[in-house]
Amino acid sequence: MKTKYILYFAVVLFLASSCKPEVNDFTPDAGSADFSTYVAVGNSLTAGYADGALYKSGQSYGWANILSAQLKQSGGGDFVLPVIESEQGVLPGKLVLGPSTDCLGNVSLGPVPANDGDLDPWNNHIDYAINNLGVPGAKVGHLLFPGYGNPANLPAGLANPYFVKFASTPDITVLEQALSMQPTFISLWIGNNDVLGYATSGGAGSEITPVADFAGQYGYLAQNLFAGGSEGILANIPDIANAAFFTTVPYNPIVLTDQVLVDQLNTAYAPYNAAMASLGLPYRVNWSLGANPMVIVDKDMGMPVPEFNIRQIESNELVLLTIPQDSIKCAQWGSAKPIPDQYVLTVKEIKNVNDATEQFNNIIKQTAQDLNLAFADFNSLMKQMQGTGLVYDGITFTTAFVYGNLFSLDGIHLSPQGNAVVANYYIDAINATYGANVPKVNISDYPPITLP
Amino acid sequence: MRKITLLLLSFAFMSMTVFAGGYQVRLQGNKQNGFGLIGTPLSNGSSSIFYNPGSLAFMDGKLDFELGGSAILSTAAFQKSGSNYQAVTENPVGTPFYFYIAGKIGKVVALGLGVYTPYGNSSKWESEWAGKYLIQDIALSAIFIQPTISFNFGEKFGIGGGFIYTIGGVEINKALNYSGGAGVNLQGSSSAMGYNLGLFFKPAENWSIGLNYRSRIDMKIEGGDATFTIPKSLQGTIPTENKFDAELPLPANLDLGVAIQATDKLLIAIEFDWIFWGAYDSLSFSFEEAGELLDSQNPRKYSDTFIPRIGIQYAFSEKFEIRGGAYYDTSPADDRYFTPETVTLNTLAYTLGLTWNPTTYLGIDLSFLQTFGIKAEKNYQPDNFGGTYQTGAIIPGLGLSFKF
Numbered sequence: 064m065k066t067k068y069i070l071y072f073a074v075v076l077f078l079a080s081s082c083k084p085e086v087n088d089f090t091p092d093a094g095s096a097d098f099s100t101y102v103a104v105g106n107s108l109t110a111g112y113a114d115g116a117l118y119k120s121g122q123s124y125g126w127a128n129i130l131s132a133q134l135k136q137s138g139g140g141d142f143v144l145p146v147i148e149s150e151q152g153v154l155p156g157k158l159v160l161g162p163s164t165d166c167l168g169n170v171s172l173g174p175v176p177a178n179d180g181d182l183d184p185w186n187n188h189i190d191y192a193i194n195n196l197g198v199p200g201a202k203v204g205h206l207l208f209p210g211y212g213n214p215a216n217l218p219a220g221l222a223n224p225y226f227v228k229f230a231s232t233p234d235i236t237v238l239e240q241a242l243s244m245q246p247t248f249i250s251l252w253i254g255n256n257d258v259l260g261y262a263t264s265g266g267a268g269s270e271i272t273p274v275a276d277f278a279g280q281y282g283y284l285a286q287n288l289f290a291g292g293s294e295g296i297l298a299n300i301p302d303i304a305n306a307a308f309f310t311t312v313p314y315n316p317i318v319l320t321d322q323v324l325v326d327q328l329n330t331a332y333a334p335y336n337a338a339m340a341s342l343g344l345p346y347r348v349n350w351s352l353g354a355n356p357m358v359i360v361d362k363d364m365g366m367p368v369p370e371f372n373i374r375q376i377e378s379n380e381l382v383l384l385t386i387p388q389d390s391i392k393c394a395q396w397g398s399a400k401p402i403p404d405q406y407v408l409t410v411k412e413i414k415n416v417n418d419a420t421e422q423f424n425n426i427i428k429q430t431a432q433d434l435n436l437a438f439a440d441f442n443s444l445m446k447q448m449q450g451t452g453l454v455y456d457g458i459t460f461t462t463a464f465v466y467g468n469l470f471s472l473d474g475i476h477l478s479p480q481g482n483a484v485v486a487n488y489y490i491d492a493i494n495a496t497y498g499a500n501v502p503k504v505n506i507s508d509y510p511p512i513t514l515p
Numbered sequence: 516m517r518k519i520t521l522l523l524l525s526f527a528f529m530s531m532t533v534f535a536g537g538y539q540v541r542l543q544g545n546k547q548n549g550f551g552l553i554g555t556p557l558s559n560g561s562s563s564i565f566y567n568p569g570s571l572a573f574m575d576g577k578l579d580f581e582l583g584g585s586a587i588l589s590t591a592a593f594q595k596s597g598s599n600y601q602a603v604t605e606n607p608v609g610t611p612f613y614f615y616i617a618g619k620i621g622k623v624v625a626l627g628l629g630v631y632t633p634y635g636n637s638s639k640w641e642s643e644w645a646g647k648y649l650i651q652d653i654a655l656s657a658i659f660i661q662p663t664i665s666f667n668f669g670e671k672f673g674i675g676g677g678f679i680y681t682i683g684g685v686e687i688n689k690a691l692n693y694s695g696g697a698g699v700n701l702q703g704s705s706s707a708m709g710y711n712l713g714l715f716f717k718p719a720e721n722w723s724i725g726l727n728y729r730s731r732i733d734m735k736i737e738g739g740d741a742t743f744t745i746p747k748s749l750q751g752t753i754p755t756e757n758k759f760d761a762e763l764p765l766p767a768n769l770d771l772g773v774a775i776q777a778t779d780k781l782l783i784a785i786e787f788d789w790i791f792w793g794a795y796d797s798l799s800f801s802f803e804e805a806g807e808l809l810d811s812q813n814p815r816k817y818s819d820t821f822i823p824r825i826g827i828q829y830a831f832s833e834k835f836e837i838r839g840g841a842y843y844d845t846s847p848a849d850d851r852y853f854t855p856e857t858v859t860l861n862t863l864a865y866t867l868g869l870t871w872n873p874t875t876y877l878g879i880d881l882s883f884l885q886t887f888g889i890k891a892e893k894n895y896q897p898d899n900f901g902g903t904y905q906t907g908a909i910i911p912g913l914g915l916s917f918k919f
Binding site for chain 1: 590591592593594595597598599600601603643645646647648649690692693694695697746747748749888890897898899900902903904905906907
């Protein structure tokens with residue numbers, strides 16, 4: 064009898080050991096969409112541009128590439144990148160975090176030029192068909208412009224070296240090349256550069272695309288892209304003034320610790336204050352011990368004497384990440400010498416950017432509705448990343464530079480983890496619109512920003 | 516004896532597979548293990564030191580030893596929300612053990628000493644898994660040492676109590692979101708005190724009631740070692756070698772059980788356990804250096820749980836008994852603060868056991884439990900990390916008892 068029970072015992076043990084917990088409740092599915100040929104159309108964000116360059120690993124961490132791998136699990140096909148072979152990029156400018164010594168001899172950590180080997184020759188033409196038509200620097204109108212990929216137009220500045228690299232024929236438009244892929248699913252994220260060029264030049268360089276032009280170009284582009292009945296998703300433009308590029312350098316970095324210097328500066332600006340007072344204008348420049356706002360050039364002041372188009376910056380105005388910090392520390396920029404216009408976004412310029420962004424975004428949203436497409440609201444996502452930010456997989460994302468995890472070292476383009484967040488945001492919108500079940504990625508699978 | 520060897524061999528062939536109910540481990544006697552983990556209304560010799568000091572003085576014989584242990588082969592499986600990503604733990608085998616000795620002085624008083632391990636958790640996820648910024652692995656253990664005194668008043672009423680001295684240790688590894696495989700290792704140990712009180716009442720020969728209360732014990736780690744593996748550029752801000760304080764409550768238990776000797780051979784018992792998990796509100800770490808950056812307060816928001824148990828035992832003879840049991844253990848964790856460091860789901864379990872007494876002095880107890888964590892979707896909101904979890908465990912155990 065004992066034997067029998069002991070044997071029963073052993074049998075139960077054996078059976079129990081063969082059943083293990085498992086969870087497998089998710090079945091990828093395309094819903095009413097067809098992901099078999101996915102084409103991504105856009106600018107540097109779509110291309111996978113990061114750290115001030117389009118380079119090999121950055122390109123593969125681009126959100127479009129991440130998204131394509133998830134779509135592939137839901138019936139999608141291959142997604143071919145115009146592969147960049149160099150880790151340094153195609154054009155110079157790649158940044159890494161590293162120590163640099165400032166004019167005062169202080170060593171600090173910040174973006175410094177990268178040294179990751181030779182550049183990929185931009186004239187090394189890509190001859191194979193590609194699915195990622197993200198062209199760094201492209202505005203809406205550029206995607207419709209024949210010759211934007213023609214090397215003969217480069218000297219006149221009418222062509223884009225990135226599109227030159229992968230345009231299938233010299234005078235094809237980006238739109239035509241996208242349609243030549245016979246896409247079944249298209250993502251279109253464009254319009255950022257229509258305001259960004261203005262913003263990153265402190266309102267001094269490229270103009271904001273007029274709203275009427277944007278509406279015409281965007282409408283034409285979207286209608287033609289989706290004319291063949293393909294499905295897809297449109298994405299709007301994040302309010303660029305939230306990007307780390309504009310929010311990292313404080314407005315008041317002029318720290319005065321010496322009363323003699325304070326007095327000298329106040330004396331130097333006394334004639335300015337007197338002149339402004341005599342003109343009945345509210346502008347004054349005052350200095351005191353501690354942190355002081357910088358003096359900036361503001362061409363919108365419209366003073367009769369151009370030298371008087373200067374004033375102290377307001378706390379709600381933005382200083383660009385590209386400002387030469389050494390000039391502030393050692394060459395009296397911001398105190399004795401006003402900060403040149405191209406490093407500052409004034410309240411008026413910020414309003415121009417915000418207004419244009421809002422109008423462009425209305426056009427994008429309306430187009431998505433008219434064409435029955437999915438819509439990804441990145442403007443709202445980026446707003447949520449201000450302040451305490453958003454958390455995914457235990458990683459906190461904010462708009463802060465480097466430690467905010469969202470932006471790469473150029474302060475505008477996304478980090479690998481930022482790209483993964485964006486890819487998941489696209490997936491949410493696609494799943495909601497098309498009743499699809501595209502699996503999301505683990506944000507924690509993507510590398511953090513490299514610290515030395 | 517040859518058959519027992521065979522049985523042990525079948526243990527060795529088993530694959531790894533979870534345990535449940537927070538980080539409590541009630542496997543403190545192999546007779547009770549097989550009997551739905553019921554011990555409060557019984558007098559099973561020296562293991563009453565843990566289950567109910569009130570019944571200790573009802574032991575047969577003058578001197579009683581018990582020793583034994585179990586092997587917890589547990590697995591937790593996970594699938595991330597909105598994703599087909601799956602992960603499975605590679606938990607090391609949990610090995611709760613116990614040792615009890617008790618002696619009777621006259622008819623009224625019994626004295627005893629128990630060493631047992633009622634709390635523990637060893638969870639190990641793959642080091643690069645999706646939740647690596649929450650937890651990679653955790654090993655928590657606590658050894659309780661309990662000298663006990665018990666009184667038997669006229670074979671009807673028993674009361675007993677023990678002083679508990681606890682030695683505990685914890686080790687945690689988690690990844691940090693910095694480049695170069697950054698992470699932190701936390702290791703600390705602690706000792707604390709508590710008590711265990713029991714009442715036992717035997718209104719008639721064929722039935723008994725037990726009530727037991729084990730106090731909450733707070734394991735305070737002071738000056739634990741924190742080792743940060745981080746990029747060089749951060750080492751000026753965050754020291755690589757640091758000290759930390761933390762506190763983990765081991766909750767109080769209130770157990771009430773009734774046992775009925777239905778026939779000469781058949782014993783039936785039910786028990787209800789109330790576990791005061793509400794004590795575990797948050798897990799906080801404070802660091803000696805760079806505290807403003809590193810200190811964290813992590814909500815856990817556990818709630819008290821209630822476990823109903825049933826056990827049935829059949830004695831074929833003086834020499835041979837078989838038993839079985841079942842229980843339902845609810846999860847103390849809050850759906851919104853459910854962390855993969857302790858995957859505790861609502862759990863159903865059955866238990867099996869047998870005792871073979873080759874002589875009147877020696878008893879050999881075998882037990883086997885299987886637990887089924889009920890699949891559920893959970894999220895840890897502060898880290899926005901969630902998914903569907905399922906758990907399972909098989910737990911064989913072997914114990915020896917000596918009676919003189």
